[in-house]
Amino acid sequence: MNRTGLTARHVALLALLMACGFLVVGQLYVTIPLVRGIASRFAVDPARASLSGTAFGLAYAAGFLIFGPLSDRYGRKRMILFGLAGTTLATALVGMASGFGFLLLARAVQGLAASIFPPAALSLVTEDLPAQHRPLGVSLMSFAFLGAAPLAQLFAAGSNGELPAIMFQLAPLYAVGALGLAFTASSKRTTSAPQNDAQAARPAGLLRDPGIVAAWLAAVTVLLGFVSFYSGAQILGATIGVDLQTLRLVGLPPLLFTFAAAPLTRRYGATVTARLGLILAAAALGIAAIATPSAALLASALLSGGVALAVPGLIATVAGRTTNANRGRALAIYSFALFVGASTAPPIAQALGGLGAAPLWLLSAVLLLLAALGLTFGISRPSPSSPR
Numbered sequence: 001m002n003r004t005g006l007t008a009r010h011v012a013l014l015a016l017l018m019a020c021g022f023l024v025v026g027q028l029y030v031t032i033p034l035v036r037g038i039a040s041r042f043a044v045d046p047a048r049a050s051l052s053g054t055a056f057g058l059a060y061a062a063g064f065l066i067f068g069p070l071s072d073r074y075g076r077k078r079m080i081l082f083g084l085a086g087t088t089l090a091t092a093l094v095g096m097a098s099g100f101g102f103l104l105l106a107r108a109v110q111g112l113a114a115s116i117f118p119p120a121a122l123s124l125v126t127e128d129l130p131a132q133h134r135p136l137g138v139s140l141m142s143f144a145f146l147g148a149a150p151l152a153q154l155f156a157a158g159s160n161g162e163l164p165a166i167m168f169q170l171a172p173l174y175a176v177g178a179l180g181l182a183f184t185a186s187s188k189r190t191t192s193a194p195q196n197d198a199q200a201a202r203p204a205g206l207l208r209d210p211g212i213v214a215a216w217l218a219a220v221t222v223l224l225g226f227v228s229f230y231s232g233a234q235i236l237g238a239t240i241g242v243d244l245q246t247l248r249l250v251g252l253p254p255l256l257f258t259f260a261a262a263p264l265t266r267r268y269g270a271t272v273t274a275r276l277g278l279i280l281a282a283a284a285l286g287i288a289a290i291a292t293p294s295a296a297l298l299a300s301a302l303l304s305g306g307v308a309l310a311v312p313g314l315i316a317t318v319a320g321r322t323t324n325a326n327r328g329r330a331l332a333i334y335s336f337a338l339f340v341g342a343s344t345a346p347p348i349a350q351a352l353g354g355l356g357a358a359p360l361w362l363l364s365a366v367l368l369l370l371a372a373l374g375l376t377f378g379i380s381r382p383s384p385s386s387p388r
Contacts (some may be wrong), residue, residue, distance in 0.1 A: 236357055
């Protein structure tokens with residue numbers, strides 16, 4: 001038997017982590033099609049109703065900084081199970097909300113609970129899978145996280161549109177996921193060396209690695225460009241003359257490029273994959289600035305493909321330059337940076353959309369190119385965590 005190959009436990013672990021990834025990250029997007037229903041149910045205007053997504057998103061991003069380091073200390077499996085149990089309860093709480101203020105509070109609690117899963121799951125994949133299969137594991141998780149956006153919206157739009165019913169359907173699924181992972185996730189704990197790992201586990205230790213810092217900064221630009229494109233298309237759609245639903249559908253299949261990231265990473269390295277994705281995304285936004293229907297559709301496909309390569313490439317870059325003692329913290333900061341970019345994109349699009357397509361999308365394109373350049377310089381320096 002090949003002891004370095006994937007076992008049945010590994011396959012089951014990946015399947016469960018992917019399923020939970022779709023369900024957990026999908027909560028970021030599930031209320032988007034439900035805004036009108038939420039507004040009607042709680043007698044608020046749609047602008048206020050959209051805060052149900054903001055409350056989740058802000059707590060979700062902040063939670064990465066809290067719970068990522070805790071997974072380094074208490075173990076990946078323990079934190080994942082705790083997070084899924086908390087998400088089960090918080091999701092049921094959202095379903096029971098009878099007032100709008102209580103709904104926002106429940107969504108914030110739900111976001112905090114959900115934030116435990118992504119960094120711990122990514123660290124678990126990096127540490128539990130055989131070395132040659134880790135890029136595949138990262139690609140699968142990246143696909144789950146990115147694919148959650150359209151799948152969650154499709155699920156919500158295809159339901160009866162009632163928030164409580166959707167939350168009560170989803171809540172038991174998190175509990176089922178936790179039960180499955182209790183049997184498939186490894187319980188091994190890593191102990192850090194008394195000096196080197198303990199020193200590296202501190203934030204200052206990570207900040208001394210220019211490659212990690214460059215990857216964090218690059219992460220901000222990835223979803224900034226991605227969300228800016230679709231937010232800008234919403235603003236400029238009539239001017240460009242492109243059908244928004246078609247634009248979104250065209251961008252779905254290229255997300256499968258996450259699976260191309262694994263062989264690319266194995267052959268050329270994680271940073272090459274990340275830089276290729278950043279450059280492809282920048283090129284897509286440059287094409288979008290032409291502001292014609294055909295250019296927008298081509299840009300949608302290329303942008304999704306670029307993001308699908310950049311996300312796993314950056315994850316693997318960060319994971320590869322860290323140790324078991326600080327990987328959870330490093331990936332938590334990466335996740336935080338990713339969603340900082342996503343959350344700042346809509347107001348930037350609103351501010352620049354009135355100036356036209358070129359100022360809006362070329363800004364993001366330039367930032368993506370600068371991120372690729374910064375990553376090139378950052379990785380030219382050895383990682384303090386790497387053997388010398």
